Structures are given as structure tokens and as C-alpha cells.
Amino acid sequence: MIVLNSFTILIQVAFIVFMSLLSMNIIRHFSxxxxxxxxxxxxxxxxxxxxxxxxxxxxxxxxxxVFLRDEVKKHVNFKVLKAIILVTAHWEEQKVSISSAEHHDLYFDYYGFPPETYKYRYDAPGDPELAKRIQISLKNAGIESKLDPKRGWDHGVFVPMMLINPSADIPIIQVSVLSNQDPEQHYALGQVLYQFRKEGVAIIGSGMSYHNMREFRYSRDTGKVVNAEFDEYLNKACTSGNDKRKQDLIVWDSQPGAREAHPPRAAEHLMPLIVIAGAGGEGPGERIFNWDMSGTFRLSGFIWKDE
Structure with a gap:
């Protein structure tokens, strides 16, 4: 009888231990x-x-x-992304516009290039539900916006994305910049988009940190970087915490070399950077690209990974 009771107790203890281990594994799994x-x-x-x-x-x-094709993936794990919100310099509207169809054709908004450049395909899906949620979030923040199910993805979207993620397997929502080119409004737009990062949605800004079409045409290969001072200002601003970053970027056009880098009424290529800086959270950004196009025009790219 004593042997039987001992055996019963042993079984009960073993069962308790087994269930405890099982519970711990379940908790670990769900955690x-x-x-x-x-x-x-x-x-x-x-x-x-x-x-x-x-x-x-x-x-x-x-x-x-090389950077778009090989380096971006070292900083972004595309395997875990749920979607991408892509803010493009090539879509300017009076109110924030959001691509909202399940599929968007490409919009070839360039001229005079070889015939094959008008036959590109990039068949990543859209995400109408996410588009609606972005619009609601903007409305709650007092920012006017509209959904656009018709406009195609312009080259500010498909050119970098064909290199960054050629598999085209991540949904993309294209978002416009504002035609007023107001830096404070663009920073506020980014601050609203920040919340979607917590859901595994990357926010990508596609523009140019230097964009002066006249200089691109007539000042190549000068042997001198024409925007070194302005580029260093951008670097210091973007690698600062949120408060200083915002303070510096909303007065970008008063910086030395600002209007040579982005002429008056033609700063649309800087606006995506300001949006992304707004979506960066509290911490500083990191410069992950710094390169001189034609040995003359210094370009910088930035990333924010933390909250």
C-alpha cells in the first residue's frame, strides 16, 4: 500500500513538473x-x-x-515588414493624397529615355484598408487628405523599389507631398505616420537631398562639391533628437546654401526627407549614405530604427 501511494505521488509530481514546463514553453512561444x-x-x-x-x-x-540594390537591405529586414508607406517627391497635391487601390499601374513621369524604360513592371500590391486607416489617422490629427485609387506609382516609387525589393512582395501605399512645400506641415505628416512603424510598416521617403536641375545640367564634374555646407547641416539636423531635429528642419531654407540646393518653389525633393524625419520618433537618425554624384553633388540618406 505504501509503495502504491508513493508511486501515485511520484506520478502526480511528474505531471505537475510536465505541465509547468509545458506552460513555460507556451508562454515563451507567445511572448x-x-x-x-x-x-x-x-x-x-x-x-x-x-x-x-x-x-x-x-x-x-x-x-x-549600388546603395539601393545592395546596401539598403543591410539596414532593413524586408522579410518582417507588413507593408511600406512610400512618400514620393513626384506627387505634389494641395492636400495629402494616398494611393488606395488593390493594384496600381506604373506612371512613367519622365521623358526622352530608351523604349525599355517605359515597359518596366513592379507588381507589388496596394493595401486599401491601410490607406483608409492612414486617412483616418490624418483626419484625427487635423490634416486634410484624400484617397486616390487611380494614380499610378511614379518613378519616385518604382525606380528605387525595383532595386531595393525586386520581388515586389510587400504592399505599398504611395503618399504625396504637399505643393505648399511647408516644412512644418510635412514634419507633422511624418509624426502621424510614425504610429504605423509600431505595426511593422516601414516609412520610406523618396527624393533627393540635393536637387537643382540647372546645376545638374551645367555644373557636373567640376571637381568641387557644391553643397558640402548644406549637406553637413542636414546631417547634423537628422542625427539629432526629435526636438532639435524638428527645430532645425522647419527653418531649412534659412541655412547657408539651402536655396542653391533646393531653389524657391522647387523644394519638393526635400519634403520626403522632412516627412521621414518627422516619422523618426524621439531618437536621432543615422546617416547611411553619403556620396558625391558626378563628384559635384553630395547626396545623403538617413534611417531611424528606434522609437
Whole structure:
């Protein structure tokens, strides 16, 4: 009888131990799943170059092509992203506009390039539900916006994305910049978009940290970087914490060399950077790209990975 009771107690103890271990494994599993689900996606600004030239391997764009094709993936884990919100310099509207169809064709908004550059495809899906949620979030923040199910993805979207993620397997929501080019409004837009990073949605800004079309045409290969001072200002601003970053960026046009880098009424290529800086959270950004196009025009790219 004593042997039987001891055996029974032993079985009960073994059962308790087994259930405890099982419970611990279940907790670990769901904790791990929760952590995976809660990965904070980055906010990243990239330079997209001139028209389709990064895709054509044009010599003055090789550094940019290499960065988009090979380097971005070292900073962004595309396998865990739920979607991408992409703010493009090539879509200016009076109110923030959001692509909202399940599929968007490409909008070839460049001229005079080889015939094959008008046959590109990039078949990543859209995400109408996410588009609606972005609009609601903007409305709650007092920012006017509209959904646009018709406009195609312009080259500010498909040129960098064909290099960054050629598999086209991540949903993309294209978002416009504002035609008023107001830096404070663009920073506020980014601050609203920040919340989606917590859901595993990356925020990508596609523009140029230097964009002066006249200089691009007439001042190549001078042997001198024409915007070194302004580029260093951008670096210091973007690698600062949120308060200083905002303070510096909303007065960008008063900086030395600002209007040479982005002429009056033609600063649309800087606006995506300001949006991404707004989506960066409290911490400083990191410069992950710094390269001189044609040995003359210094371009910088930035990423924000933390809260």
C-alpha cells in the first residue's frame, strides 16, 4: 500500500513538473510571437536619382544604384515588414493624397529615355484598408487628405523599389507631398505616420537631398562639391533628437546654401526627407549614405530604427 501511494505521488509530481514546463514553453512561444509582431519598422530616406538612370546603370548613378540594390537591405529586414508607406517627391497635391487601390499601374513621369524604360513592371500590391486607416489617422490629427485609387506609382516609387525589393512582395501605399512645400506641415505628416512603424510598416521617403536641375545640367564634374555646407547641416539636423531635429528642419531654407540646393518653389525633393524625419520618433537618425554624384553633388540618406 505504501509503495502504491508513493508511486501515485511520484506520478502526480511528474505531471505537475510536465505541465509547468509545458506552460513555460507556451508562454515563451507567445511572448516570442508578440515580440515578432511588435517589431518596430524603420523610417528611411533614399535618393532616387534622375528618372530611370539608376536602373540603366548610368555611370554617374552607379554609387546610388549600388546603395539601393545592395546596401539598403543591410539596414532593413524586408522579410518582417507588413507593408511600406512610400512618400514620393513626384506627387505634389494641395492636400495629402494616398494611393488606395488593390493594384496600381506604373506612371512613367519622365521623358526622352530608351523604349525599355517605359515597359518596366513592379507588381507589388496596394493595401486599401491601410490607406483608409492612414486617412483616418490624418483626419484625427487635423490634416486634410484624400484617397486616390487611380494614380499610378511614379518613378519616385518604382525606380528605387525595383532595386531595393525586386520581388515586389510587400504592399505599398504611395503618399504625396504637399505643393505648399511647408516644412512644418510635412514634419507633422511624418509624426502621424510614425504610429504605423509600431505595426511593422516601414516609412520610406523618396527624393533627393540635393536637387537643382540647372546645376545638374551645367555644373557636373567640376571637381568641387557644391553643397558640402548644406549637406553637413542636414546631417547634423537628422542625427539629432526629435526636438532639435524638428527645430532645425522647419527653418531649412534659412541655412547657408539651402536655396542653391533646393531653389524657391522647387523644394519638393526635400519634403520626403522632412516627412521621414518627422516619422523618426524621439531618437536621432543615422546617416547611411553619403556620396558625391558626378563628384559635384553630395547626396545623403538617413534611417531611424528606434522609437
Amino acid at each position: 516570442g510571437s508578440a515580440k515578432r509582431m511588435a517589431v518596430l519598422a524603420p523610417a528611411i530616406f533614399v535618393n532616387h536619382g534622375g528618372g530611370p538612370l539608376p536602373l540603366l546603370g548610368e555611370k554617374d548613378h552607379l554609387g546610388l544604384t
